Amino acid sequence: MANAYTSHFGINNIPYGIASSAKRPQPQAATRIGDDVIFLAELATHETFKAMETDLPALFSQPTLNAFASQSSQTHSAVRTAIQDAYNDNLHTPSSENIADVTLHLPVSIGDFTDYSASANHVLNAGEAIMGTRSFPPAFHKYPVGYAGRCSSISVSGTPITRPLGQYIEDYTASEKNIVFGASRALDYELEIGAIVGRPVEPGTFLQAKDADQHIFGLVLVNDWSARDIQGLEMNPLGPFNGKNFGTSVSPWVITHEALRAHEVPAPERMGPVASFMDDKGAVNYDIQLTGAITRGKKTTTTCKVGFETMYWTFRHMLAHHTIGGCGLRTGDLIASGTVSGEEEHEHGCLLELTKNGKKASKLSDGSELRYLADGDEVTYEAVIGDGSAGVGFGACVGVVKPASKV
């Protein structure tokens, strides 16, 4: 167990994912402790699991986590403890394989994907990069502003991302704003965390922010790849579309709400009054420390280090706002936070902020210039609780940029 990943996948984590292998070709539910991937349909045939009323081997045999995610928090809690006990009693060996022998798949079937913009710093930094002014959209202090994203192009970490083609303004500084068609010249990443909905919320049921935790199964890392030039032209007035819908990456392991709640930290103070359903005196984020890095020319440069405690709106607020109009939430829905960004330059969670929309070049450790992503660049996110000593982390979310296709 002695490797870098003990700080991510210790006994206090017990994340859930979907795995397959040469021995177990059918994708199915698994957890990870250290470098052991434990196939849960097999582990759950042990006596300790049989005491539970749920047919766990059947749930864990499915190719997505949805059926398990929809279970009650009591079941989730009992299963977590039973897995930890089984591991401590060394019962897991026959149902385990080394992480190196395993393929990981998208952990849930996602019926709807919402992407919010929950970081005050990101909103201010992005506005400054594009328009030169630091200001909030009119709704920002009342609720997290969000939009619906594309489900079909969400893929698991490791899936390459092809640079999109599209139409954009050739040169914003020119007096003539020519619109051209070609490969994006402003491919960016957005460092985000996403919540996976567990217990569904029926349409017309309103969540109070303070009660919304009970519908969060767990969290994943999200890379909301963005083509800033394509997005820039299309945003007015209906928001992002082709600038975002070509690909979204998520990390393979869902870190459960149960593992995270021991690591809650207070959310930033409110900047103004909110509606009653959004009022959450105990508003919390989690002590998740994120890093983003670019590998180019075989050298890796950390481009961002930021804490999730900086987020102005919490997942509880995001879920409550989502339901208040009557919109239901289904198990497996992905609700992403938007770019996580701090105030400092090294805390900027996307290149739009870091390079001021490509206007201010940054240096990578291979000596090359960074404005936006180049073909072949590999973007890696990692996130861990605190300093890593808790043994709870997300592992990595990785994607390499492939050159644009020919039309």
Added chain:
Amino acid sequence: MANAYTSHFGINNIPYGIASSAKRPQPQAATRIGDDVIFLAELATHETFKAMETDLPALFSQPTLNAFASQSSQTHSAVRTAIQDAYNDNLHTPSSENIADVTLHLPVSIGDFTDYSASANHVLNAGEAIMGTRSFPPAFHKYPVGYAGRCSSISVSGTPITRPLGQYIEDYTASEKNIVFGASRALDYELEIGAIVGRPVEPGTFLQAKDADQHIFGLVLVNDWSARDIQGLEMNPLGPFNGKNFGTSVSPWVITHEALRAHEVPAPERMGPVASFMDDKGAVNYDIQLTGAITRGKKTTTTCKVGFETMYWTFRHMLAHHTIGGCGLRTGDLIASGTVSGEEEHEHGCLLELTKNGKKASKLSDGSELRYLADGDEVTYEAVIGDGSAGVGFGACVGVVKPASKV
């Protein structure tokens, strides 16, 4: 067969839907001719259907049309002819029930829902109603501007719509722009047509506009219910969210591309040059004539009569633009046109346009004033090819407004 619906469901239509009944409780594929709803898993056991290689009874037994919609155009064409032959030979009777005895369901499972804004008139009229100026967004002449909608709240015609709660600016004319929380005061409909994707488009495959028809299974009516006050506050900068995601209605019968293509009409002339993949010399709409009506106090008022031939961007353009960045399309995806609107007041496909965002009251036939929808208002859309003599129509898409819930 002698009723108003022979102009919609004649022998040249052969639409597909999902139906159930007391006798046939399992939702399954059906078509409609006149008032006969024909259950297709049973009809397809006849010899004429057996010649086809596809296991049609298995496809038609499923609770959605997705598996059938994904078949080739050759299969769709052969099935259509076989149904027409079986009906003419009177073979359909044992597998038929009267429309009055049947419940209709959502026809497809929708993995992603895209809503475009393809009408030039709507864009100009809506801009005038909100901002007082008639102008196009920067991208309008290059491609249809669109956004991703919410899948979980799409429901079949007949499902009531509950007035949403949300946050909005209390009074735009006041100097202080107070944001309040409550039931929407500006509930609207949007009269749209939606395309259902048949054959999928693999991610990274680019459709040329001129070739995109082959991925359209058929069309439905769409009511993109909109809360203008909630939408107005949230739109900047990420587009519509809670102002739209509380409910979208679709008509139960999918009118196939095959039934419609005999009724193509030229699309409006291009107002400027477009990228090569969007160039479609033979750009066509369909001769679909739509009406929208409000029933209040037991009296029905037609609020809109408009032709689909007015749409600036066609479904072929919409599909091509959707794929150009690399985003795939899956069978069952719903791609809606945005509000269908003409130049004249009686052609305005939403109340935002008709009442100038509630500022100019219109009269309903019960004598009451119309600015936005009142609780109890029933909105009915109908659409038919040409003057109805072709016997090809969509039937109706209906929804009644229920009062907002208490928080």
